[in-house]
Amino acid sequence: MEATRRKLILSAGAALASTAAFGQATLTPIPSQTGEEMARPDIAYQGSTANQPLHIVNLLQLEPEAQKILPSGGFDYIAGGSGANWTRAENMTAYTRVQIDPYPLAGVTKVDLSTTLLGSTFSMPIFIPPMGSHGLAHVSKEEASARAAFATKALMATSTQSNLSMEEIAAFNPGPKWFQIYVPSDRGYLRELIQRANAAGYTAVAPTIDNSYAYPREENIRNAFRPPSSLGKGNMPRTIADPKAAAAAFEGRKRDLNWNDLEFIKKEFGGPVIVKGVMSPRVANDACVRGMDAVYVSNHGGRAFDGVEATFSALPRISDVVRGRVPSIVDGGVRRGTDVFKALALGASMVGCGRPIMYGMALGGAAGAQSVLEYLRDNLTLAMRLAGTASVKDISRDYLVQPGRG
Numbered sequence: 001m002e003a004t005r006r007k008l009i010l011s012a013g014a015a016l017a018s019t020a021a022f023g024q025a026t027l028t029p030i031p032s033q034t035g036e037e038m039a040r041p042d043i044a045y046q047g048s049t050a051n052q053p054l055h056i057v058n059l060l061q062l063e064p065e066a067q068k069i070l071p072s073g074g075f076d077y078i079a080g081g082s083g084a085n086w087t088r089a090e091n092m093t094a095y096t097r098v099q100i101d102p103y104p105l106a107g108v109t110k111v112d113l114s115t116t117l118l119g120s121t122f123s124m125p126i127f128i129p130p131m132g133s134h135g136l137a138h139v140s141k142e143e144a145s146a147r148a149a150f151a152t153k154a155l156m157a158t159s160t161q162s163n164l165s166m167e168e169i170a171a172f173n174p175g176p177k178w179f180q181i182y183v184p185s186d187r188g189y190l191r192e193l194i195q196r197a198n199a200a201g202y203t204a205v206a207p208t209i210d211n212s213y214a215y216p217r218e219e220n221i222r223n224a225f226r227p228p229s230s231l232g233k234g235n236m237p238r239t240i241a242d243p244k245a246a247a248a249a250f251e252g253r254k255r256d257l258n259w260n261d262l263e264f265i266k267k268e269f270g271g272p273v274i275v276k277g278v279m280s281p282r283v284a285n286d287a288c289v290r291g292m293d294a295v296y297v298s299n300h301g302g303r304a305f306d307g308v309e310a311t312f313s314a315l316p317r318i319s320d321v322v323r324g325r326v327p328s329i330v331d332g333g334v335r336r337g338t339d340v341f342k343a344l345a346l347g348a349s350m351v352g353c354g355r356p357i358m359y360g361m362a363l364g365g366a367a368g369a370q371s372v373l374e375y376l377r378d379n380l381t382l383a384m385r386l387a388g389t390a391s392v393k394d395i396s397r398d399y400l401v402q403p404g405r406g
């Protein structure tokens, strides 16, 4: 961005902050754009070309390293959350408040991480959650992440906003996989997405419910940045011939999303439907009652509605309401094997790790993303040995310190 415009936005931000402090909300020096509604500059964008395995000491370290090599707009888009970034930070902090209660004399040496979920078996209970525009991290776009998932036999969920098409991604990852759906208001296009996912071999679909309206992401507004169209929009409608109408259908998110839409998806897809973005026991219970197949506890990594609680804090209440009727999945702030262990103990069957995968791609392409998955896998294996559990199925609340328990 040109320097004077950046300066203007920065000083406008400061002016806004000071008027807010004095209780006057009259000044609107910059348009009240949200991340979703900003004009999309079709700029040339260069992701990383690195391709190497990474020696990872811990995943937090990847963020500043990725920042050094990615264009700043792209890095901020990946790293940022919404609003004050409170929920984004809280997702990680919540894991530090719960401790593991180990049983070291269980004699565990061999650990079994294999996880069967919704009819498919994966090598570990750790997965790549749906993230748009992998091209922001690496020039090979979703090819890198899909190859990493396939190499490790881990689950990957492809986003509606992927740069490559869902069919291209499926070819790089022929195993079981999920497709995430941003539900469009155009029913014909929704049907097309579902049919394409089915035909391309996606074993489940996950409509996202927490982003029908976008809470502002301030970094993106300051940078005037959105993932550039030049990276590709792989899942644009194919059944709408007119390019303008196709673009409108692609962008037109259904604002009044409700259970009828999810039931429509279930009927059309015929396979498992996972509700992504559940943060409340009431919604989780309704998902079970409405015949949905899994509850995906997520706050979009703190990128959707800032101010909601951490996913790890919501998980026990949601598990208590779901009572095993359907599996629970969780993501948000997971950075260590011990975080995965704690989430499994509180009832999750599958645990997602988002941003570090993007940083892994930035620093090492497919090999880098694979290193992230392997790091988490090895760290979870160690945590299970130390805690005295041989199988992911055996990880329960008994392995967490509970206040007042002897």
Ligand SMILES: Cc1cc2nc3c(=O)[nH]c(=O)nc-3n(C[C@H](O)[C@H](O)[C@H](O)COP(=O)(O)O)c2cc1C
Pocket (backbone or CB within 6 Å): 077, 078, 079, 091, 129, 130, 131, 132, 159, 160, 161, 180, 208, 276, 298, 299, 300, 301, 302, 303, 331, 332, 333, 334, 352, 353, 354, 355, 356, 358
């Ligand atoms: C760059 C980026 C893009 C994302 N795009 C999507 C998306 O297209 N659809 C979606 O449901 N969630 C999306 N998410 C949210 C992730 O699915 C996931 O909930 C989040 O990354 C988990 O938090 P973590 O990054 O702290 O691990 C995105 C997250 C990031 C970081």
